[in-house]
Amino acid sequence: MSVDTCTLDTVPPGHAVLLARIDDTLAPDFREQLAAYGFMPGRALEVLAQQPMTVVVCDHVELALEASIARALVVRMAVRDAREDNCALPPYTGVP
Amino acid sequence: MESCADATLAVGRPRTTRSTYVLVGAPNVGKSVVFHRLTGTYANVSNYPGTTVEVARAPLRFENGATLLDTPGVLAFPSRSADERAAMRALLCESPRALVQVADAKHLRRSLAIALTLAETGLPLVLALNMSDEAAARGVRLDLPALAQALGIDVVATVATLGEGVGRLVESMPAARIPRLHAAYPAAVEAAIAGTAQRIAAHLDRLPFAARGLAILFLARDPEVEHWLGVRDREFARDLAATRDAAEVGSERFAAAIARSRAEAAGTLASRIELVAPRPPESRAAVLGRLALHRLWGLPILLAVLYATYLVVGVFGAGTLVDLTEDRLFGGLVNPAVTAFVQAHVPWRWASDLIVGPYGLWTMGMTYAVALILPIVTTFFLVFGVLEDSGYFARLSVLANRGFSAMGMNGRAVLPMVLGLGCVTMATLTTRILATRRERLIATFLMALAIPCSAQLGVVLGMLSALGFGWTVAWAAVLVAVLVLAGALAARLIPGRRIPLVTELPPLRWPVAGNVVKKTAGRLVWYLREVIPLFLLGTFLMWLMDRTGVLPWVIERGEPLVTGWLGLPKEAAAAFVMGFLRRDFGATGLFALGAALSPAQTLVGMVTITLFVPCIASMLMIAREQGTAVAALTVATVVPLALLVGGLVRIGLVALGMWV
Numbered sequence: 001m002s003v004d005t006c007t008l009d010t011v012p013p014g015h016a017v018l019l020a021r022i023d024d025t026l027a028p029d030f031r032e033q034l035a036a037y038g039f040m041p042g043r044a045l046e047v048l049a050q051q052p053m054t055v056v057v058c059d060h061v062e063l064a065l066e067a068s069i070a071r072a073l074v075v076r077m078a079v080r081d082a083r084e085d086n087c088a089l090p091p092y093t094g095v096p
Numbered sequence: 097m098e099s100c101a102d103a104t105l106a107v108g109r110p111r112t113t114r115s116t117y118v119l120v121g122a123p124n125v126g127k128s129v130v131f132h133r134l135t136g137t138y139a140n141v142s143n144y145p146g147t148t149v150e151v152a153r154a155p156l157r158f159e160n161g162a163t164l165l166d167t168p169g170v171l172a173f174p175s176r177s178a179d180e181r182a183a184m185r186a187l188l189c190e191s192p193r194a195l196v197q198v199a200d201a202k203h204l205r206r207s208l209a210i211a212l213t214l215a216e217t218g219l220p221l222v223l224a225l226n227m228s229d230e231a232a233a234r235g236v237r238l239d240l241p242a243l244a245q246a247l248g249i250d251v252v253a254t255v256a257t258l259g260e261g262v263g264r265l266v267e268s269m270p271a272a273r274i275p276r277l278h279a280a281y282p283a284a285v286e287a288a289i290a291g292t293a294q295r296i297a298a299h300l301d302r303l304p305f306a307a308r309g310l311a312i313l314f315l316a317r318d319p320e321v322e323h324w325l326g327v328r329d330r331e332f333a334r335d336l337a338a339t340r341d342a343a344e345v346g347s348e349r350f351a352a353a354i355a356r357s358r359a360e361a362a363g364t365l366a367s368r369i370e371l372v373a374p375r376p377p378e379s380r381a382a383v384l385g386r387l388a389l390h391r392l393w394g395l396p397i398l399l400a401v402l403y404a405t406y407l408v409v410g411v412f413g414a415g416t417l418v419d420l421t422e423d424r425l426f427g428g429l430v431n432p433a434v435t436a437f438v439q440a441h442v443p444w445r446w447a448s449d450l451i452v453g454p455y456g457l458w459t460m461g462m463t464y465a466v467a468l469i470l471p472i473v474t475t476f477f478l479v480f481g482v483l484e485d486s487g488y489f490a491r492l493s494v495l496a497n498r499g500f501s502a503m504g505m506n507g508r509a510v511l512p513m514v515l516g517l518g519c520v521t522m523a524t525l526t527t528r529i530l531a532t533r534r535e536r537l538i539a540t541f542l543m544a545l546a547i548p549c550s551a552q553l554g555v556v557l558g559m560l561s562a563l564g565f566g567w568t569v570a571w572a573a574v575l576v577a578v579l580v581l582a583g584a585l586a587a588r589l590i591p592g593r594r595i596p597l598v599t600e601l602p603p604l605r606w607p608v609a610g611n612v613v614k615k616t617a618g619r620l621v622w623y624l625r626e627v628i629p630l631f632l633l634g635t636f637l638m639w640l641m642d643r644t645g646v647l648p649w650v651i652e653r654g655e656p657l658v659t660g661w662l663g664l665p666k667e668a669a670a671a672f673v674m675g676f677l678r679r680d681f682g683a684t685g686l687f688a689l690g691a692a693l694s695p696a697q698t699l700v701g702m703v704t705i706t707l708f709v710p711c712i713a714s715m716l717m718i719a720r721e722q723g724t725a726v727a728a729l730t731v732a733t734v735v736p737l738a739l740l741v742g743g744l745v746r747i748g749l750v751a752l753g754m755w756v
Contacts, residue, residue: 029176033598035355036172038205040363051391053494055601060202060234062385062603064494066506066596 004077009054009070011047017075019043026072034073037063045075115162116190117269120183120214121198122206123169124602126226129256129611130198131166134158134266151182158266165190173213174318174351177531184313184320187217188304194220194272196265201231201238201253204370208362211247212279218306220272221249224265228253230603233379237371246365248276257608279361285353288315288343292336296325299332315340315350385604388491398495401488405479413475414554418468426467434458450639461635464684465628469551473623476518476550477616484615485607489514490599497597502580503542504587505535506597512539516547519623521714523547524721534592537726540718541586544710544730545737546579555683556702563695574703578741630713634681638674647673661743662704663755664697665689671701675708682708694756696749704742709734 005020021041022031038059039045048062049055054070056063065073119127131137135154152166167186168179175184187195195214199207207225214221225231225238244251250268254261281289292311296303303310304324313321314336325333344350387393435452442448452459483489489511497507509530516523520543527536527543548556560568587594641647647670654669662668667689675682682705686693693701709715709731719727749755 030596030598032176032351032355033171035359036206036209037600038203038359040356040359048386049389052389052394053497053597055389055494059205060231060236061206062601064389064490064597064599064601066497066598068596069598 008073023072118192125200174316201225205366215275217309381604417471422467455639472554481612487602503583516543707738
């Protein structure tokens with residue numbers, strides 16, 4: 001995973017992200033189900049909650065995803081502030 | 097697997113008519129409400145994804161001889177879930193005159209992806225964009241004339257719960273047109289589609305819909321289409337599959353390419369149709385919906401919902417209403433009059449006993465069914481209907497997910513389990529909304545064991561509350577412990593994997609009173625039809641066993657177990673025999689012993705009878721849904737388990753010095 005991506009389960013509530021890809025390890029049934037809900041690379045997702053499950057808005061639909069599913073969704077921040085990385089990743093150090 | 101290419105038709109009827117309209121659409125978009133509006137017939141309607149567990153069919157109100165078919169929710173085709181397969185079977189088997197796609201106006205992209213799939217069947221189509229009020233409230237504005245123009249079909253905005261737009265939908269249906277817009281696929285996929293479609297058209301006659309539609313579904317590996325082709329000509333289907341598999345080697349699977357192209361086409365069209373509007377401030381319903389899952393507020397809201405349910409069902413239904421019907425109406429007026437009448441006019445003692453004796457068809461069977469149970473079940477179904485339509489159950493499934501995962505299921509199982517508190521028989525049927533057979537088995541078993549139905553709850557709570565709140569809590573605690581332990585054990589013993597929960601959270605809505613009342617009435621009719629005959633049968637069997645000496649014999653045989661292990665008076669054995677017929681009969685049998693039982697004995701008796709076999713009706717339902725072997729195994733497990741737990745509770749009470 002590159003520095004500017006993280007998995008959906010680590011995104012704090014209230015943040016918007018873009019779906020980068022769905023991990024290959026996720027069973028095809030779930031990939032198809034998510035695709036039908038509009039989870040395609042580049043789609044914007046708004047994270048509403050992480051407890052008791054991950055809740056996101058995709059295409060005006062609120063969906064609750066169990067952690068094992070949310071972990072398979074690789075996302076990047078929609079509006080990226082160079083000083084702040086909202087994913088739970090090592091702090092952004094900037095390019096020298 | 098069945099197909100209409102077999103002699104038997106999967107959705108129930110031979111295809112004799114071209115005048116069948118088929119409702120299709122995503123889960124929880126209001127298909128069943130539209131169905132009700134168009135036919136006047138009740139279908140299982142609620143604000144919870146996946147509640148159409150059976151395909152419903154009814155004559156259309158506005159067109160003589162035409163029928164409408166309601167299908168389960170479809171997230172996408174090719175079909176994958178049991179619901180989607182049932183919907184695809186309807187398309188393959190019904191030779192529909194036209195399709196009516198019901199779509200959620202808020203989810204245009206997803207709705208259009210389904211519309212593009214339906215367009216490929218070449219069947220006439222009308223698109224109803226439902227819940228257009230909710231879409232507007234969220235700032236979604238749609239250019240409907242442009243959409244109708246692009247698709248080449250009628251597009252109608254509806255709010256089905258209020259009946260808005262339904263008139264225009266009715267006008268559009270007979271004149272439904274074949275859509276002209278189609279998704280474009282990559283060249284290699286197009287070539288495969290054209291080749292497959294050509295072969296299907298050349299080789300098979302009487303196709304259910306356009307060969308191109310069949311070819312696309314076949315290439316995307318729709319199991320129903322594969323099966324349909326296999327039944328029509330096994331060799332031909334095998335040959336087609338070989339060609340498809342060879343073409344997929346080394347390149348992207350057709351299913352993925354087709355889904356992507358369709359999503360892109362739907363996205364492009366949606367972006368033209370969806371007008372950008374400023375996002376309105378969050379509605380109160382949206383805030384409440386969020387609070388219902390909040391880590392601080394979620395629990396208080398749940399407790400408030402439970403308390404309100406208790407007030408309506410427990411206090412008002414089982415208290416006030418039952419007082420009126422059982423004590424005053426039946427006990428004070430109806431039963432004395434019926435008894436006097438029968439005793440005066442029926443000369444034979446055995447016959448008058450059969451009607452108005454201790455196990456009389458009227459004094460026991462009808463009195464329980466109408467005076468005791470009907471008020472409780474009515475209030476329960478009302479509350480259940482309100483919760484269902486409000487959208488709270490989807491939140492409840494999220495809250496309960498962790499607890500249910502310990503029992504090998506996911507939070508979706510909360511719906512049948514809660515419904516089981518109303519009627520286990522109906523809830524057993526509703527386990528169909530669960531994704532796997534393993535989940536259905538676990539849920540069915542746990543309901544048969546530890547979920548008391550409202551009839552039984554009424555009797556049990558009535559008896560325990562007379563002793564004090566502490567005894568009620570103790571009874572509930574034992575049941576929850578048994579439920580969790582048995583669930584954890586079942587999850588280990590029944591092979592298979594647990595399915596993680598992915599669920600849509602529909603917006604919270606104010607339920608429409610008329611819809612809740614209609615739904616409750618539908619459920620009550622179902623319940624009374626199932627229950628009254630079985631009550632009468634059960635009462636008759638009790639009377640027969642009493643007359644023939646079987647009952648005294650069983651009571652004598654069961655005495656060591658009942659008096660020794662459970663520590664109850666020997667008369668309690670009769671209650672357990674009654675429990676075989678209906679659990680609430682059993683509880684009522686113990687109720688009749690009343691003062692003869694100490695509080696501790698009452699607790700043991702109530703725990704045992706609650707866990708005891710489910711009623712005859714739900715056993716029949718388990719046999720129908722899961723097979724007779726599972727039903728037999730359930731009884732063989734549940735009965736000893738109930739007696740075991742009852743005895744353990746007694747031992748626990750003795751150890752605590754509470755056994756008097």
